[in-house]
Amino acid sequence: MIRVAITGIGVISAIGKTTPEFWDSLSQGRSGIRPIETADTSTLRFKNGAEVPNYQATDYFDEKQAQVYDRFSEFAVIAAREALRDSALELTQAMKSGGAVVTGACVGGQTSEDKEFEGLYRHNRNRCHPLTIPRIMANAGASHISMEMGFQGPGFTLSTACSSAAHAMGLAFWLVRSGTAPVAITGGSEAPFSLGLLKAWEAMRVVSPTTCRPFCKDRNGMILGEGGAMMVLEPLEAAQARGARIYAELCGFGMSSDASHITHPSTEGPSQAMLRALNDGGIDASLVGYINAHGTGTDVNDPTEAAAIREVFGAHTDQIAVSSTKSMHGHGLGVAAAMEAAATVLGMHHKLLPPTANFTEQDPAIQLDVIANEARAAEVEYALSNSFAFGGLNATLAFRSV
Amino acid sequence: MAKHLRKPVEEVPLDATFEQLGMDSLDGVNLLFEIEDEFDISIDDQEAKAIKSIPEMVNGVEVLLKRKAEAPEAAPPTA
Numbered sequence: 001m002i003r004v005a006i007t008g009i010g011v012i013s014a015i016g017k018t019t020p021e022f023w024d025s026l027s028q029g030r031s032g033i034r035p036i037e038t039a040d041t042s043t044l045r046f047k048n049g050a051e052v053p054n055y056q057a058t059d060y061f062d063e064k065q066a067q068v069y070d071r072f073s074e075f076a077v078i079a080a081r082e083a084l085r086d087s088a089l090e091l092t093q094a095m096k097s098g099g100a101v102v103t104g105a106c107v108g109g110q111t112s113e114d115k116e117f118e119g120l121y122r123h124n125r126n127r128c129h130p131l132t133i134p135r136i137m138a139n140a141g142a143s144h145i146s147m148e149m150g151f152q153g154p155g156f157t158l159s160t161a162c163s164s165a166a167h168a169m170g171l172a173f174w175l176v177r178s179g180t181a182p183v184a185i186t187g188g189s190e191a192p193f194s195l196g197l198l199k200a201w202e203a204m205r206v207v208s209p210t211t212c213r214p215f216c217k218d219r220n221g222m223i224l225g226e227g228g229a230m231m232v233l234e235p236l237e238a239a240q241a242r243g244a245r246i247y248a249e250l251c252g253f254g255m256s257s258d259a260s261h262i263t264h265p266s267t268e269g270p271s272q273a274m275l276r277a278l279n280d281g282g283i284d285a286s287l288v289g290y291i292n293a294h295g296t297g298t299d300v301n302d303p304t305e306a307a308a309i310r311e312v313f314g315a316h317t318d319q320i321a322v323s324s325t326k327s328m329h330g331h332g333l334g335v336a337a338a339m340e341a342a343a344t345v346l347g348m349h350h351k352l353l354p355p356t357a358n359f360t361e362q363d364p365a366i367q368l369d370v371i372a373n374e375a376r377a378a379e380v381e382y383a384l385s386n387s388f389a390f391g392g393l394n395a396t397l398a399f400r401s402v
Numbered sequence: 403m404a405k406h407l408r409k410p411v412e413e414v415p416l417d418a419t420f421e422q423l424g425m426d427s428l429d430g431v432n433l434l435f436e437i438e439d440e441f442d443i444s445i446d447d448q449e450a451k452a453i454k455s456i457p458e459m460v461n462g463v464e465v466l467l468k469r470k471a472e473a474p475e476a477a478p479p480t481a
Binding site: 063064067068127129130131 | 428431432435
């Protein structure tokens with residue numbers, strides 16, 4: 001099996017429009033949760049979100065491109081461009097011909113969909129803009145990346161709600177590990193701030209009216225986020241041979257399904273995903289030093305995840321530092337796992353583990369070593385990034401320091 | 403047309419074919435969308451496919467406007 005290196009990272013998020021800005025915020029414990037600006041919140045019970053600040057598509061795309069893109073595809077392409085640039089990989093014809101693009105997206109082109117359907121239902125218009133379909137299709141991000149980069153190998157989009165990008169990155173990892181693809185661009189993107197979708201989230205009663213405080217006694221829900229995060233994966237040997245900067249090795253991937261409830265998580269499903277990621281990478285559980293938790297900050301997720309971690313690691317749990325960076329970049333649904341993978345890998349690379357921001361007092365029902373508010377200097381050999389979706393579809397990625 | 407194609411107006415001769423203007427299929431559907439909006443008409447998909455140049459387009463719009471004027475009640479609703 002081919003070992004797989006992460007050599008490029010691209011991020012556009014509420015806490016930074018580039019990877020260095022994203023890392024700067026993470027390492028400072030700076031949250032990007034602010035009043036929502038791109039949607040009218042006057043009829044909503046919650047007002048805060050983690051939006052990309054002062055975003056203008058025309059800063060990145062010409063008029064003709066911008067016409068075909070939804071906001072979520074723009075984020076996908078912006079992150080992919082940065083990741084590829086960051087990798088300093090010179091694409092050969094063979095890489096382009098076999099290169100994979102695998103993205104995660106949960107709600108697809110909501111911004112365009114909401115706008116067009118509002119025209120039909122509220123303003124009695126008789127038709128939609130002719131580019132509505134190519135804008136809203138969930139695979140648009142992957143398609144535009146493959147078009148721009150000239151990647152002609154496997155290209156697809158996975159949609160597993162909050163785990164979307166983890167499933168995408170896991171499968172891209174397997175494509176490179178098996179030799180099916182010589183290189184992969186993988187991650188996720190999302191732009192969920194449209195009124196219709198926000199009203200739907202409001203009705204679920206899981207969104208915080210204030211901010212996201214994972215693992216805290218006074219946590220009161222999740223905060224929605226948006227953006228794009230992509231990575232370049234290539235064979236470790238090839239990366240070493242060309243003298244590339246290697247952030248970390250992507251070394252294990254595990255998936256599971258709760259097979260129980262559409263929204264209420266089990267502990268068995270998440271623990272199976274973690275165990276399978278460890279088995280997939282041949283990883284000794286006692287060498288895991290950090291877990292970037294799913295950590296949504298909802299009543300149900302956090303204690304369930306804590307119990308699942310203890311089920312897998314037993315007494316070693318006390319030696320594992322845990323944080324939820326959703327407290328800073330928000331819960332980006334289809335992009336969440338990619339942002340968290342980026343946070344994990346950057347933390348390993350910089351030997352500084354990102355914290356859980358907005359932290360007050362730990363919930364006594366949660367027995368984890370939570371990194372609170374301030375980043376923690378630490379060298380870890382292995383780290384995990386967890387993603388557990390509505391619908392009980394779980395995915396865990398495992399990384400090794402290089 | 404010039405605005406639609408993001409070209410200077412002198413580069414869009416009145417007798418040009420769409421091929422000469424370098425229009426692709428997306429430019430085509432966008433143009434149909436804007437013409438329908440501008441003239442409050444509805445353009446049939448099959449009829450639109452036969453139109454390959456600016457003169458044919460202008461002629462087509464005139465035909466539809468005439469049809470609308472003669473039978474306003476038959477015009478489909480647009481907004």
